Amino acid sequence: MGNYDIEVKNVGCVFSARHGARGSDEYIALRGINLSISPGEFFCLLGPSGCGKSTILRMIAGFLPPTSGQILLSGKPIKGPGIDRGVVFQGDAAIFNWLTVEENISFGPRMQGISKDKYRRIVAENVRLVGLEGFEQYQPQQLSGGMRQRLQIARVLANDPGILLMDEPFGALDAQTREIMQQELSRIWSSRKKTVVFITHDIDEALILGDRIAIMTAGPAATIKSSLNIDRPRPRELNEELLRLRREVKAAIEEEVTKAMRQMP
Amino acid sequence: MTEMTEVSVARKQRRWDNDAVSHYVAFGASLVCAFTIWTILAWWVGKPAFLPSPRATLDGAIELIRNGQLMENVTASLSRIVIGYFIGTCIGIPLGLFMGKSKIVRAFVDPYVEFFRFIPPIAFVTLAIIWFGLGETSKIVLIVYTTLFMVAINTMIGVLSIEPDKRFAALCLGASERQVFFHVTIPAAIPSIVTGMKIAMGNSFMTVVSAEMIAAKTGIGYLIMNSRLFLLTEWIFVGIITLGLMGFISDRALRLVANTMLRRYAVKV
Numbered sequence: 001m002g003n004y005d006i007e008v009k010n011v012g013c014v015f016s017a018r019h020g021a022r023g024s025d026e027y028i029a030l031r032g033i034n035l036s037i038s039p040g041e042f043f044c045l046l047g048p049s050g051c052g053k054s055t056i057l058r059m060i061a062g063f064l065p066p067t068s069g070q071i072l073l074s075g076k077p078i079k080g081p082g083i084d085r086g087v088v089f090q091g092d093a094a095i096f097n098w099l100t101v102e103e104n105i106s107f108g109p110r111m112q113g114i115s116k117d118k119y120r121r122i123v124a125e126n127v128r129l130v131g132l133e134g135f136e137q138y139q140p141q142q143l144s145g146g147m148r149q150r151l152q153i154a155r156v157l158a159n160d161p162g163i164l165l166m167d168e169p170f171g172a173l174d175a176q177t178r179e180i181m182q183q184e185l186s187r188i189w190s191s192r193k194k195t196v197v198f199i200t201h202d203i204d205e206a207l208i209l210g211d212r213i214a215i216m217t218a219g220p221a222a223t224i225k226s227s228l229n230i231d232r233p234r235p236r237e238l239n240e241e242l243l244r245l246r247r248e249v250k251a252a253i254e255e256e257v258t259k260a261m262r263q264m265p
Numbered sequence: 266m267t268e269m270t271e272v273s274v275a276r277k278q279r280r281w282d283n284d285a286v287s288h289y290v291a292f293g294a295s296l297v298c299a300f301t302i303w304t305i306l307a308w309w310v311g312k313p314a315f316l317p318s319p320r321a322t323l324d325g326a327i328e329l330i331r332n333g334q335l336m337e338n339v340t341a342s343l344s345r346i347v348i349g350y351f352i353g354t355c356i357g358i359p360l361g362l363f364m365g366k367s368k369i370v371r372a373f374v375d376p377y378v379e380f381f382r383f384i385p386p387i388a389f390v391t392l393a394i395i396w397f398g399l400g401e402t403s404k405i406v407l408i409v410y411t412t413l414f415m416v417a418i419n420t421m422i423g424v425l426s427i428e429p430d431k432r433f434a435a436l437c438l439g440a441s442e443r444q445v446f447f448h449v450t451i452p453a454a455i456p457s458i459v460t461g462m463k464i465a466m467g468n469s470f471m472t473v474v475s476a477e478m479i480a481a482k483t484g485i486g487y488l489i490m491n492s493r494l495f496l497l498t499e500w501i502f503v504g505i506i507t508l509g510l511m512g513f514i515s516d517r518a519l520r521l522v523a524n525t526m527l528r529r530y531a532v533k534v
Contacts, residue, residue, distance in 0.1 A: 062437070080436070081436040083437065086437060086438075087433065087434065089433075089434065091430075093428035094431055096431065096434075098452045098529045099529075107435070107438050107448075108438035108439050111438060111440040111441075111448070141531070155438070156438075159438055161437075
């Protein structure tokens with residue numbers, strides 16, 4: 001599976017609320033988004049909550065068409081969800097809770113008609129990669145929150161997509177588990193070299209994981225405020241250098257958060 | 266550390282046992298209470314034709330069992346329910362799935378759903394007799410209608426309440442729309458389908474009894490209605506208690522199936 005580049009060209013997104021009491025209730029969520037993500041890059045999208053980060057990810061995933069502009073995947077426009085883009089969702093809603101851990105992971109290969117002995121190997125490999133050995137026959141609701149996120153990652157990796165789209169995958173986890181998961185993801189990414197689009201509102205998370213961080217402005221009509229490269233070896237710790245960057249990013253984010261607070265009704 | 270854990274486990278185990286014991290004690294005490302009050306009331310009223318005692322009811326039951334009437338009527342009612350319920354479920358589930366899946370089907374069916382939901386099946390008893398006669402068909406049709414309605418609506422609700430992310434996840438894992446339907450939509454709707462089947466079971470009992478009271482020569486409803494003519498109040502009591510037991514047993518059977526075969530779907534019944 002080759003690596004893909006993603007080109008987001010002048011994308012805008014407008015939600016229309018038809019049931020609005022008076023007038024046309026149109027909400028301009030995004031405006032003039034331009035991104036260029038290169039093959040194998042770990043790209044973090046950072047922004048205040050409600051700014052439309054997830055909307056961008058959903059458009060790249062093909063769940064939602066852009067109202068204006070275009071998203072290209074290796075030069076071709078996106079026409080709906082595809083196996084070249086694996087999505088790790090924010091919560092548990094995307095997990096098939098009637099299937100065991102093993103059956104969840106083998107879902108992708110099974111849908112594509114891959115033979116049983118072949119997908120068994122794929123499952124075993126990915127169970128090992130995310131550290132869920134011994135839990136193959138468990139139901140998802142018997143697992144902890146962190147394990148369920150790992151299950152989602154394994155399920156996506158079993159399909160070996162060129163692109164990983166991750167929507168605040170560790171947002172609901174406690175601080176310790178989150179830190180462990182970040183290191184694990186860093187390790188998995190290093191071994192599999194996929195293009196990753198990672199949505200987060202956690203500055204430290206973005207600094208530890210990303211090759212590049214794009215900061216978004218507050219909504220409505222959110223757009224990309226700035227972006228910075230982080231050319232540091234992994235595994236990373238928050239050393240002097242990153243802490244300096246952190247102050248910079250924090251100042252930029254705080255400006256947007258205050259803006260967002262002032263706009264609240 | 267290990268020792269402490271074991272102790273706490275043992276303590277928890279004991280508390281659980283106590284819960285189970287007190288549950289059964291309360292269950293038994295409740296039955297004893299009911300029978301005591303019933304006995305006292307029957308004695309106080311003193312008119313068996315008005316309120317027969319538990320003893321008289323038991324005698325009535327033995328008589329009905331001996332002369333085979335109870336068995337005959339139970340079989341009649343039960344076979345109507347089983348046939349109607351089976352047909353209704355077989356049509357209701359696919360119909361509900363289509364209603365949940367397609368906006369057009371939903372829009373087409375919606376006026377009828379909204380209209381008929383306020384009409385109890387009992388209201389159709391006379392009409393069913395005019396159309397389908399006094400035989401088995403009219404009763405079975407009524408139960409099919411009751412079951413189909415409940416099962417279809419609940420199946421539709423189940424399909425509509427599936428989290429969109431489940432569908433999206435399946436799609437980007439390479440599933441086709443058809444595969445999403447069979448591997449995500451149906452399993453995710455199962456808890457709701459079972460809820461519909463459970464409600465339909467209760468409604469089927471109500472429908473069959475009322476239909477039998479109006480026009481039938483067999484069935485528990487007929488037994489109750491016919492006993493009234495001879496002022497055999499204890500037989501009415503036997504009929505009512507039999508209905509309760511039949512309902513209880515069928516509900517337990519459904520629960521058993523749900524808890525064993527459908528365990529992984531987290532069906533709550």
